[in-house]
Amino acid sequence: MITTDILIIGAGPTGLFTVFEAGLLQLKCHLVDALPQPGGQLAELYPKKPIYDIPGYPEVLAGELVDNLMKQIEPFQPGFTLGERAETLERTEDDYFIVTTNKGTKHKSKVVAIAGGLGSFEPRKPEISGIEKFEDRGVSYMVKDPEQYRGKKVLIAGGGDSALDWSIFLSDIASEVHLVHRRNEFRGALDSVEKVQELKNKGKILLNTPAEVVEIKGGDSLESLVIHNHQTDLTKEVAVDAFIPLFGLSPKLGPLSDWGLEIEKNAIKVDHTLDYQTNIPGVYAIGDVNTYPGKLKLILCGFHEATLMCQSAYARIHPNKRYVMKYTTVGGVTGFDGSKKEAPKAVVKTID
Amino acid sequence: MNEVAITIIDRQGVKHELQAPTDMNMNLMEVVRSYEIEPEGTVGICGGMAMCASCQCYVESSHELSTMSDEEEAMLSEAFHVKDNSRLGCQIPITEELEGLVIEMAPES
Numbered sequence: 053m054i055t056t057d058i059l060i061i062g063a064g065p066t067g068l069f070t071v072f073e074a075g076l077l078q079l080k081c082h083l084v085d086a087l088p089q090p091g092g093q094l095a096e097l098y099p100k101k102p103i104y105d106i107p108g109y110p111e112v113l114a115g116e117l118v119d120n121l122m123k124q125i126e127p128f129q130p131g132f133t134l135g136e137r138a139e140t141l142e143r144t145e146d147d148y149f150i151v152t153t154n155k156g157t158k159h160k161s162k163v164v165a166i167a168g169g170l171g172s173f174e175p176r177k178p179e180i181s182g183i184e185k186f187e188d189r190g191v192s193y194m195v196k197d198p199e200q201y202r203g204k205k206v207l208i209a210g211g212g213d214s215a216l217d218w219s220i221f222l223s224d225i226a227s228e229v230h231l232v233h234r235r236n237e238f239r240g241a242l243d244s245v246e247k248v249q250e251l252k253n254k255g256k257i258l259l260n261t262p263a264e265v266v267e268i269k270g271g272d273s274l275e276s277l278v279i280h281n282h283q284t285d286l287t288k289e290v291a292v293d294a295f296i297p298l299f300g301l302s303p304k305l306g307p308l309s310d311w312g313l314e315i316e317k318n319a320i321k322v323d324h325t326l327d328y329q330t331n332i333p334g335v336y337a338i339g340d341v342n343t344y345p346g347k348l349k350l351i352l353c354g355f356h357e358a359t360l361m362c363q364s365a366y367a368r369i370h371p372n373k374r375y376v377m378k379y380t381t382v383g384g385v386t387g388f389d390g391s392k393k394e395a396p397k398a399v400v401k402t403i404d
Numbered sequence: 405m406n407e408v409a410i411t412i413i414d415r416q417g418v419k420h421e422l423q424a425p426t427d428m429n430m431n432l433m434e435v436v437r438s439y440e441i442e443p444e445g446t447v448g449i450c451g452g453m454a455m456c457a458s459c460q461c462y463v464e465s466s467h468e469l470s471t472m473s474d475e476e477e478a479m480l481s482e483a484f485h486v487k488d489n490s491r492l493g494c495q496i497p498i499t500e501e502l503e504g505l506v507i508e509m510a511p512e513s
Contacts, residue, residue, distance in 0.1 A: 097455055170449055176513065179484055211481050234486070239478035299482050302456060302513075303449060318445030343444075349451075 054131060056082035058365055059151055059161040061138045061308075064092025066339030066354030067167035068121040068130075073362040075128030076380065079369060080388065082131035082159060084138045084151065086172035091118035093169055096301065107352060117351075127387020133157050137172045141311045141335070149334065163334055163365040166313075166320060167354070168341040170303035178209065178297050180268050190274025191295045201226045201294055207277055209265055210298035211235060216244040218296065223256045230258045230290060232265060232279055268295065311335075319343035327364030328357045334368060336361045408500060413464070413508040414441050424498045432493035432507065433459035446512050452494035457483035459493035460510035467505050469496055484513040 058074050060067045063085035071081040089095050091114075099115030106112055112120075136153035141164065143149055151159045175193030177183065183191060195201075195218050206226040208219050211233035217240075219231045231248070238245050251257040260279055266287070267278035276291045305318060313330050314321040320337035322328040324344030328336050338361050339354030347353075366375060384394025406427040412420045412435075424435045433448045436459065441447075450456035454475040460483055463469065469491065472480075476495045480486050490510065496502075 093450075097450060098453060101453065170445070176484070179513070212478070233481070235481045237477075237481070239474075239481065299484070302458075317443060 053150075054082055054133070054157065054159045056080050056131060056159065056161050057369055058082075058163045058165055058362075059084065059149065059159045060165045060167055061085075061151070062092060062167035062169055062339070062341070063087070063090040063132065063134070064167060064169045064339065064354075065094060065117060065121060065351045066169075066358050067092070067165070068118070068125055069355050070165055070167060070338065070358040070362065071125040071128050071130040072121075073359045074365065075125065075388070076378075076383075076385070077362055077366045077375070079362065079366060080130075081128065082133070082161070084133045084136060084153060084157075084159065086135070086137040086174075088135040090122060090132065090134070091115070093303075094118050096173060103351070105350065105352060127385060127389055127391045127393075129388045133159070137306065139307045141332075143332075147334070162369045163336070165358075165361060165365070166308065166330070166335065166337040166341055167339045167358070168305075168308060168337075170340060171305040171308065172303065173301035174304045174306065175297075176299040176302045178265070178299060180265060183268055186268060186270060186274045186295070189272065190270065190293060191268070191297070193297060195222075195296060198222060198225055203227050204293040205291065206230070206294045206296065207232060207265070207290060207292045208296045208298060209233070210300075211238045211240075212298065212300060213240040213244065214300075215298040216240040216248050218298065219257050220244065220247050220251065223251050226294075228258065228292075229256065230260060230292070232260045232263050234262055234264055234282075236261045265295070265297070305341075308341075313337070317343055319347075326360075328361045329364065336365070408498065408503040408505070410435070410502060410504070411506040412436060412439075412441055412461075413506070415509045415511060424502070426498050426500055426502075428498075430498045432461065432496040432498065434494075435498060436493060436509070442509060442512075447509075448494060450494075454479050454492055454495055457492060457510075458512070460485070460490055461493050461507040462487055462510060463489045463491055463505070463507055465504060465506040467502060485510045 057079040058081045060083045063083040074081050094114035102111050136155045138151050139154045140152045149164045202225050204226050205228040207230040209232045223229045252259045263279050263281040265277050266280045269276045276289050278289050280287045320342050322337050322342045328338050330337050338357040340349040386392050407423040410424050447459050449458040457479050476492050
């Protein structure tokens with residue numbers, strides 16, 4: 053069981069900045085995110101794109117902003133549970149929350165801050181009838197352990213970087229690698245495209261384009277796939293052990309929608325007049341995941357919401373303590389790691 | 405008049421005839437959102453970076469639209485329910501040439 057003061061669901065910019073504001077109040081944070089790295093959308097979708105509306109930064113790359121936030125919160129030693137999706141929320145009798153992930157990791161805290169952005173990133177599943185039946189019985193939407201494909205016949209569908217990269221990687225491991233894409237053109241790093249071309253010429257990758265998997269066959273587990281080629285209009289059946297559709301990720305609110313929270317417009321309703329608390333006392337929602345009249349899904353608004361939320365969380369965690377906000381310029385930043393940053397003292401000295 | 409009349413058929417098949425401004429630097433995805441034609445959070449998820457295809461639409465009229473960028477083409481090659489007349493709404497700026505445009509929203513995926 054991981055215990056902390058504020059459990060933050062979502063390690064995007066809003067979730068990361070929460071660690072800083074909480075840290076100033078001497079509150080510890082732990083973050084849970086379904087993605088394997090912190091940064092949320094910024095890291096996953098557009099790390100190389102510039103952002104122009106972060107106060108004080110005329111221009112900053114999304115990936116750079118994440119790096120800076122990680123550096124800014126480092127003194128407050130946040131914990132991370134990455135690559136796991138927050139699945140359930142329970143309330144204990146002594147008024148704590150327990151959040152459990154899809155992998156069974158449990159987190160206990162007095163306050164839960166949902167900074168889930170657009171939701172957790174889930175693989176986009178092609179609409180092939182009956183595909184669900186074969187999930188984990190030959191069909192998987194991501195490659196977790198490449199070794200499981202050793203000596204197997206694998207078919208990868210998709211035309212982006214991950215489809216190219218895994219085709220290349222698995223061509224050394226699997227006995228047969230098929231790559232099916234709806235177009236003749238692939239979009240990816242140039243060297244990946246060239247490498248696939250080379251492996252195709254050597255017969256190590258069996259390419260079928262422009263084509264699509266239209267049917268999936270099998271008994272208890274996957275046995276074969278029917279592929280339709282759009283150019284020749286021919287259909288053929290390929291015997292395979294594994295089918296890996298790689299069509300990118302799309303965000304879904306997912307299990308959060310079963311937590312008893314008030315949801316409106318695919319977002320969580322909060323008290324915008326005070327502290328961004330949800331209808332469950334002690335559970336807050338900040339950043340893109342919340343909604344209130346006049347809501348704007350901007351990173352800078354998420355930062356503001358995180359700041360106010362932390363004040364409320366402090367009062368909840370320490371109901372009997374008095375607190376007055378202190379400027380970092382005055383009070384400096386004292387990390388849990390013993391580090392201390394502060395403004396240099398002015399010199400008081402007589403000039404003769 | 406800095407507006408064009410366009411018709412948007414939503415995912416339920418309902419026809420919306422509306423005016424879209426040509427002088428506000430808007431694109432088709434933003435018009436769909438500003439008129440709340442689809443539930444909030446189901447269109448323009450990536451914000452207009454041609455990275456999610458949630459604003460995919462089918463162009464039903466014979467308008468000559470701006471040519472597709474590499475990003476748009478790449479996204480559409482990965483998206484579902486794609487037809488020959490598929491476009492990403494976020495990549496179509498509202499201009500005078502769009503007068504009378506008819507589009508249909510592609511299903512959510």
